Amino acid sequence: MAEEFREDEILGKAYDAKLMRRLLKYVKPYRKYVVIAIFLNIFVAALPTIRPYLIKVGIDNYIVNKDYHGLLIISLLLLTALILQSIVQYFLTYYTELMGQKIIFDIRVQLFTHVQKLALKYFDKTPIGRTVTRVTNDVETLNEMFSSGIVSVFSDVFVIIWIFVFMFSMSWDLSLVTLSVVPILFYATFLFRKKVRESYRDVRKHLARLNSYMQEHVTGMNVVQIFAKQKQELKKFSGINKDYKNANIKSILYYAVFFPFVEFLSALSVAMIIWYGGGEVIQSKLTIGVLFAFLQYTEMFWRPVRDLSDKYNILQSAMASSERIFKLLDDNTFINDPVKPKKLESVKGQIEFKNVWFAYNPGEYVLKNVSFKINPGETFAIVGATGAGKTSIINILSRFYDIEKGSILIDGIDIRDIDKKELRKHIATVLQDVYLFSGTIKSNINLGNEEITDEQVIEAAKIVGAHKFISKLPNGYNEEVKEKGATLSVGQKQLISFARALAFNPKILILDEATSSVDTETEILIQQAIEKLLVGRTSIVIAHRLSTIQNADKIIVVHKGEVRETGTHQELLAQKGIYYKLYQLQYKDQEIVKIA
Incomplete structure (x- = not known):
């Protein structure tokens, strides 16, 4: 200030x-x-x-x-x-x-x-x-x-x-x-x-x-x-x-x-x-x-x-x-597109991080030598303590920031060789803090994209369970949304953000603590929808609630910017490392709630 x-x-x-x-x-x-x-x-x-x-x-x-x-x-x-x-x-x-x-x-x-x-x-x-x-x-x-x-x-x-x-x-x-x-x-x-x-x-x-x-x-x-x-x-x-x-x-x-x-x-x-x-x-x-x-x-x-x-x-x-x-x-804080960009044709959704180093400020690395591979259609989960670097991984995947060292590949092509608009067209992200624009429910789902029909908007809302509450609004999908969605509950805004991501039909879906702000009933509804939606899509899920990622094909544990553990839910529990400790802490919390 x-x-x-x-x-x-x-x-x-x-x-x-x-x-x-x-x-x-x-x-x-x-x-x-x-x-x-x-x-x-x-x-x-x-x-x-x-x-x-x-x-x-x-x-x-x-x-x-x-x-x-x-x-x-x-x-x-x-x-x-x-x-x-x-x-x-x-x-x-x-x-x-x-x-x-x-x-x-x-x-x-x-x-x-x-x-x-x-x-x-x-x-x-x-x-x-x-x-x-x-x-x-x-x-x-x-x-x-x-x-x-x-x-x-x-x-x-x-x-x-x-x-x-x-x-x-x-x-x-x-x-x-x-x-x-x-x-x-x-x-x-x-x-x-x-x-x-x-x-x-x-x-x-x-x-x-x-x-x-x-x-x-x-x-x-x-x-x-x-x-x-x-x-x-x-x-x-x-x-x-x-x-x-x-x-x-x-x-x-x-x-x-x-x-x-x-x-x-x-x-x-x-x-x-x-x-x-x-x-x-x-x-x-x-x-x-x-x-x-x-x-x-x-x-x-x-x-x-x-x-x-x-x-x-x-x-x-x-x-x-x-x-x-x-x-x-004159401010040139840009992420520059390549002079001769490569096309992403028939995207399969394979993602690979190769020895990636990243820092928001020069020399202060938040990701250090990160490497992993996600096969097409896999559900890939990232867990770790607050500040471990989980959100940074999805930020650099969408190329909101450029990495210092290493490379990130989608279908074998370095994302720095792809036009940003072309890259992000195939990636949809649902964040923990949902932002809604002034307008209508429909405009917040299709974001003014005329290629997305009203039928597709409604179908996306039905799949994530948002149609039920939207249809009860006085004007339905044309209901006016106030600044930042002030008239909607946190859970309703989260459901709209899910519908928004799905309406664009991405090949890569990123969920960043996407269910942390909804109640248990809504979370169950979303989890049921996610199981159907992830079929044929590569998905990256960041979650604090380990119960939501137990069925993931692969889980990595990030600690202080480094990948410390990799495996399925059962494999990571068997290792009795960081993941096991996180699971035990959450399990104990649940036991305390049951006793209360």
Whole structure:
């Protein structure tokens, strides 16, 4: 969690050219929208700035000369400019938002595609919340930059340029007087950016702590309530929340100082125009229309200046978010497919481990020189104490992780020479901790695979004994499943996971403590179904309950990452080794239960 805090506290450059070049690659497919947006920006920026000039013409040429016809023409031109500005603004907003949404869509698709390709090793070391934040919040920050930030910057810059063009075309000396406060504005803006940058870092830091604290304690609410820690946790939360509030207040303080100062400079500029320009009008060196136009241009000039200050924050947020997004996209924790993969045709299901060494962390081996062979159609059981390496064996068989030494063969082909998708198509796994997705019972069994018919879904459910309870649900197989299957019992979720595995009709079936979470009656039902299902399939069963694997064709005992014993149930009992001791412990437990 502390590492996550540090990452969220990191604030790179306000503008990073390297990051911006990478971001602009997403804009490239939508160049036509950029061209349209720039053209419309030039046009929409000119329309409001032409109005003061038209008013100047109206005053100097028509009002002073009492020319009603000319005044009518100027009024119509002003109305036309307003209507055109509204129309152009509509298309500008539409195309820029459309471009922004298309770019964000592409980034999100790329991110999700990348995340799906990452090896499980990445998810072992990365908090889920951080990855979700990258795909949601950070991408949404970029959306603000692409949809409004960049475009508004163009618009503001073009407005300022047009203002300068009209001002200098009317009076050079009054323009210089008007802009004499700009150097002060630049210095104030520099200080503002520096202070806001520091406060922005503090706000992000405290927000990250607040979010993480909320996520952790809501998830563990049962522990908080069991130990009656509500008051203590509230006190800690209030402290974190107070720090976040103070950081925001500090940030608001800079805005509260900067924007009134900009207003002061604007008023000062107006005062200088009236002082200098008024004097020029009195001396008949300047017309009243020009003076009036300059007053309007001055007011118009400071509006984009304030907007550009806001856009700085959008740019800074976008740079920070893009840095984290690209860090995720640059993560190459992959299980690479072979350049020329071999096909698994007519899979028989023979599995062989040859001197396999495996470690999650370099040098810390959890499997050491593991070797065994499973013939097609055999039921193969793996037993051992917690942490012995049982689950690691099935993880590397499905190639969720790559081994360091040795080889794993399926039908004589090294799994590293097989495309991962092709390999996993023939393997189905039922885990102890069942995960169900939001959707329906049916979608959780076929996982959206259109090749699996409704009849096959129902047949799979009937075989594992799930059809009985599913058919009693109000909507049957179309019953809605809440997040993680919250409305279903542990046993019901386990039965659905069995049906899911069987619906895909694999040649290799892996059961990892698959019956440990169900009651005795359900376990008997599943065991009866398994006896029928394992016919013609190679199966690997990991179990703590030794009674569930007594009929296995072969059993291996794994201890501290090594295969210590191999044989059938009776053969292993006769050896009176580790398996015998495990069996005796479970038998004694059963005797205690009987006595009780």
